[in-house]
Amino acid sequence: MFSGRQRSFFLCLIVLCCAGNLAAQEQAAQHQSSRPRTSIDLSCVLATTLQTKARLSLSAESPFFAGNSFLTRGNTVKATVGAELSPVSVNGTFDLVCTPVAFFQLIGGASAGSGWNLPVANGIAINERDGLHGNDLSGAPFLGMVWSAKAGSAVQFDLAAVLPGAWNHVVFRSAHELKYRALTSADAGDSWLYEGDFGENRNGWNYYGNCFIGYRMPIFLETVAFLVEADRYLYGAADGDLWGDGLFRWTFGPAVGFRFSEKTTMALIAQMRTMRNFTDGTEDYGFYQDRVLDSDDKLRVEFYRVAATVSVKLR
DSSP: OOTTTSOOTHHHHHHHHHTTHHHHHHHHGGGOOSSOEEEEEEEEEEETTOOEEEEEEEEEEEEOSOOSSTTTTTOEEEEEEEEEEETTEEEEEEEEEEEEETTEEEEEEEEEEEEOOBTTBOSEEEEEEETTTEEEEEOOTTOSOEEEEEEEEEEEEEGGGTSOOTTOEEEEEEEEEEEEEEETTOOTTOEEEETTOOSOBOSEEEEEEEEEEEEEOSSSEEEEEEEEEEEEEOOOOTTHHHHTTTSOEEEEEEEEEEESSSSEEEEEEEEEEEEEOBOTTTTTOSSGGGOOBOTTSOEEEEEEEEEEEEEEEOO
16 A cells, blocks of 8 residues: 555455455354444554554444345445544544445545644645745645545455365455545645645546455454555546556555454454656655656555554444
8 A cells, every 4th residue: 555545554454354244244144233343443454664553443233134045135324433543643443334135335434634743754735846846845733624435336255255274365446436535725727735644646536546455264364365465546627647646656565464262353464555657857756747658667566564453342
């Protein structure tokens, strides 16, 4: 993931936890009721990029047109309200996931938050051209609210749903979302930074997608997997092709999930990412819109980070 561009590493934890969702549906069917099942979870992210974030979430899940077949007996609708805190930001989130059939989900959600700046990290700022090609990050703490609304869908599969068995959980999930994201204090065309990203955000639409494939086991090493993520700005900025504004940004790497107890899990991931190559004469420009993409070699792959998420179920 790109810091601040893509969804936080919590998504990886969610994907790891959802990897066994289809198999769990069979067990859940045995004790479904019309009453919502609620849970409270606390998660914390640590990474080699010095990104840290804690999240407290409250979830409520209810059966949704559940039936007796393997395609419908685990059908649910799940709503999650969360609060996130990092050294430079605070956010509130809402997520809604509807599973009308075992292999398909509808996704919706919204978020709102703001930030502040530290000597070692920027939480929120307007990114402006300064001089000929330099840039200036300006703005006071809590200079505005960053809000978003999203909608999307996901397809998922668990081999154990077809061939039951504790060691048959070969799982796959792919999700795709459209998100509108904006900073309330930014004017049309302004660029802004949030949570230490590259400062290339603008008010407008974004695409995010991921693909997860893994193997889930009934042991301490619960999941081994590979996760690929992609995001893309859909701003349609004038001359955006010059600096690669509309290029897909890819992040990928292996992931493992450990289960310490019924209430405590940990996910680890090592990630590579793509970065844009610019011409020799513009790669050192401070303001990103003055850089010119190298047309012969647009992207390179580099190591990004190792990150860990620990999650504890409080209830």
